[in-house]
Amino acid sequence: MSSLKEINPISTNTENSRFHPLDQLTGDEIMTVAEIVRKGVPNLNIVFNTITLKEPKKELMMSYLGWDTTKPRITKIEREALVVALEKPSMKCYEALVSLDNGQLKRFEHIPDVQPILTMDEMFEVEELVAKDPRVQAECRELGIEDMSCVFSDPWAIARHVTYKGRSKRMMQALMYMRTCEDDNQYAHPLDFVPIIDLGLMKVVDIERIKPRDSKFTRPTIPLEKHNFLPEFVGEENFRKDIKPIIVQQPEGVSFKVKGTEIDWQKWNMKISMNYREGLVIHNVSYQDGAEKRPLFYRISLSEMVVPYADPFTPHNRKHAFDVGEYGLGLCTNTLTLGCDCLGSIYYFDATFNDHNGKPFHVPNAICLHEEDAGILFKHTDYRNGRAHAVRSRRLVISQIVTVANYDYGLYYYFYQDGSFQYEVKATGELNTHVLAEDETPGPYGVMVAPQINAQYHQHFFTMRIDPMVDGANNSICKVDTQRVPHATGHPNNMYGNGFYSESTILKDTAEGQQTANYETARFWKIINENRIHPYSKGPVGWKIVSNHHTPLFAQDDSVVGQRAGFAKKALWVTPYNENQIFAGGFYCNQSDGDDNVEHWVKDVQSIQNKDIVLWYTFGVTHLPRVEDFPVMPVEMCGFSMKPCNFFMANPGIDVPPTNKGINHSKLASKEKENKAACCTKL
């Protein structure tokens, strides 16, 4: 193994001052970093797994951003890159730290017993490998497939395999499908075997047959009926003809301002970035409240996901995809298309990641920024004289769409004019399907969405990492429960029996910081700053965090997924800030055994009151698929929101001016129909 002593600085072209410390690496920087590492360890045969910005320490950034005024403001922060590399063919993992300021390899070390994230390069390599494997070909022949160009595999993380467990080897499993023609929907033709791949050996080391549950069934045939949604299959002649266009325009331009990756909109200010792992990250969110610019959130991201499947039998019981930690929301991000993914006046940001060779790969239009009308923001009518005042709500949308093999997720951050924030996930794409023998049924673990096609029940958990700075670095979390008053109807203190009250409890330590949802008490949580008391409410200023999409993890607590995805067991965990704790399922999530995740971090009881804290907040859906989710799934939404809760002195949106048809050109549809020609020429 190389040591730091052997490493010589390489000169770089990077001018630190060009960059904000949170700017992601450019393509040039990625190549520079790769070169520095390669030159630093010339005798190692490495491929680059990850080359990414090493985000500066929060304590430096808080000063740089101007929030920490206790010491002289820091104006320059060293720009560093974090590198994860794999040695071939041992698949040993190395971490490197590179300074882009002076071209120095500052750290290079072997990280034992881990496997880093899977990469697109590996997805492609594995699919090719599988198709060429003689045993796979034999399986396919037995199923009647001669032409291997019809065979496709979705390479998945191995999770935990009975035989190939642990992390000494880099393993994958491939879910197999065929296509009956080009661009055919493969999920309508699942195959009944799963090759196991050793990426060190680059070899299929095993093939598992998926057995029908009952031995009375013979080997399932491949369902050959097509189920497609692409236009050439649906047939453009079959498209609906009666949808008239909706045109959304901003002829005077948009209301947001972009400077680099900093965004100013309607008193909100924030910075965005996109990394290989969490995808879109929102940094340094503040709100201009009169003369005061008030800090709110240091960093918000989707830290981890897990999608556990219901079927308890092999190989289905290995299916619990960590879409962030195993595949990466950055690596899987789509190039967005104007007028299709995004409607209206759109500002795009690109993203850049690295490939195995340390070369950049560029994703144009990776992030969409735009505004949307969001219905009414508030309205009140005085019924006495009919005087109405209604104001329309505008929201700023920052979004990306990712494709993780079969599933696609639209990920939307929304900011509103009343000071509220919302995060929404739109799950779409393809159900994971499994082939049944003719007359076999899915049992209570799935639904047949077409003959022989079992769409298995599953859950989606989304764990947000929220690093708050509500009016300062030190915050607390308050649990709010609503309860009946403890007096029977007729009691002097509850004469009519209507009494209920809310109870607020500040969570003191990481034990109390483990919170479950409670529908029975309409429970929610608040991020509060105990150092600032609201003059009206007389309590600490705060932000309320709410989700209507909590769902329990139905796997056993000590299940494989329960061990690996402990974060999904609770709606909320709160930890003291720790710069090494960014990913709820651990940095090295792939093939993890669950020894490095939020459930472990909280075991040491630490104070979380009036401290620099981090929230790990989970919402999700239990998805029992419907026939209507096939052959492509209409979006299923879930998410959460945060709202100022006794933070401002009033509704912060009362200065939003009302609109009218003179401003937004709204028209009567009935009149439009009558005067169609006139209306169109006016346009």
Next chain:
Amino acid sequence: MSSLKEINPISTNTENSRFHPLDQLTGDEIMTVAEIVRKGVPNLNIVFNTITLKEPKKELMMSYLGWDTTKPRITKIEREALVVALEKPSMKCYEALVSLDNGQLKRFEHIPDVQPILTMDEMFEVEELVAKDPRVQAECRELGIEDMSCVFSDPWAIARHVTYKGRSKRMMQALMYMRTCEDDNQYAHPLDFVPIIDLGLMKVVDIERIKPRDSKFTRPTIPLEKHNFLPEFVGEENFRKDIKPIIVQQPEGVSFKVKGTEIDWQKWNMKISMNYREGLVIHNVSYQDGAEKRPLFYRISLSEMVVPYADPFTPHNRKHAFDVGEYGLGLCTNTLTLGCDCLGSIYYFDATFNDHNGKPFHVPNAICLHEEDAGILFKHTDYRNGRAHAVRSRRLVISQIVTVANYDYGLYYYFYQDGSFQYEVKATGELNTHVLAEDETPGPYGVMVAPQINAQYHQHFFTMRIDPMVDGANNSICKVDTQRVPHATGHPNNMYGNGFYSESTILKDTAEGQQTANYETARFWKIINENRIHPYSKGPVGWKIVSNHHTPLFAQDDSVVGQRAGFAKKALWVTPYNENQIFAGGFYCNQSDGDDNVEHWVKDVQSIQNKDIVLWYTFGVTHLPRVEDFPVMPVEMCGFSMKPCNFFMANPGIDVPPTNKGINHSKLASKEKENKAACCTKL
């Protein structure tokens, strides 16, 4: 009392054939009906409470609409009006049934011991009465008010009063406020007393002082600080200047077709109406599935609401407004404004109700019908070649906005292209406020949103009446619970511990039909038709009903509100269809004691399986106000949705064509900024 024998038919101008049987009464019809009733009972001194369409019997309508093909199709149905009148000054209640076909008063009878809905006329009369009352004036003088034109009252239903209970008298209570100038927000200046009004006597019969909780406090002064949101108070010079217009246009027209009150849109067909009580009602919903027009819902409406407050002390413990049954969502509906309430290409429907004199009052633009872009409907990208197919979602929105004294509710019915349906409530307007003595606190029942202003905690429950006809009149309800498999991790049937399954239970009778939400099992319900089995799923075709907004009623079960609003105790009740059961809180909800509501109807255990059934489905929010909800509340949303669940043969939206920037003129915001002039001339 008059009897039917005394009544002579009066000729009418109504031509039955002009009307669909579900069309509401016209203004002329209202006047005709009033005349018929007056002439029928010339010796009674009556005021008209309600003059409304008597909806035809469902058995007739099912034939008329073509769904019941077991007998010859009915093509003509007698048009009838239902009248509720009050005799003055006894305030005895009478019901009448009038045939509009032959001008006959078919029924006229005294309904003992009920009080019908409150009317706008009464709201105005009571406010005037209160201002003129010497004892009220004395109270105001003691508070320092000399000019009674500054004093305003929100007349509320009395609910149940310790002294004035029962229904023999028609009573109201008035919540008192002042204004410091014209159009000032009265909720910033609440007064500390509640006049009790007898509407028969037209007299203030009592005045209740709201005592501070602790006797150490002296009488609260009136908080005089202004808290306003109307433009003249905020000051147009203080309005945000940086919101650029968003223009939504449909230059080729809208995609829906309207014929009378029948709407055709994207394979959906339905009819709408608006009555005094439920407001907007959706009738006869069907979906064109290939060659088959499939019936889905006979009738959907917001049947009842209740808004119970938390504070257990008098007079707050009487506050639990039934906004449907006591005030009427039709009577309280707003005239909507183009470009303000409604954005884009809008089709409006008017509504007509009656006043006390039997004259019509007309609400122009009472219902807004329009289309909205609703983000992506579905998307999938093949990550191998990057081929993406994304389709945008369009929704049809049918909406109204009501003002019930302080609160305003936007009520939105949405229909989507993937066959799903959604109902959304946007609660906005003014918090109900109560005055505190200086230094008094709201206790655990409210929050101080400004000095001395207590915004009391409360809940909003919305109970939908859903009369389904999923592929036919006879339907069943199926409860779906998700559970862990009952085997520990390591068991042969749960080796990895991941196993979970869903369990479906068909509800057999009205006892089983009483259902609570269960977050622990991700519970939802399905409306199924056991007579039609889906060829893929092998189970009955069905529709899933889901809300993420169930909240428990925090009042005691035997509380006054618990008795009167029994419907709010459960998420779902299922009853056999009964034409007299339209309102979950009873037809005569005002001053009710709770002897006629859904909780009572289900006491007789009746079968609900494979029958003509009705669902009473409740969702809501527990609202702990924030300072940010004052002086006007940003919309707070809740609702529910229904989705086809193994009903269609595939995603019903796969024939929606993709859009592109050529169709919807989407633009790059960055480019737009550069070429601003060019862009604007092009428009």
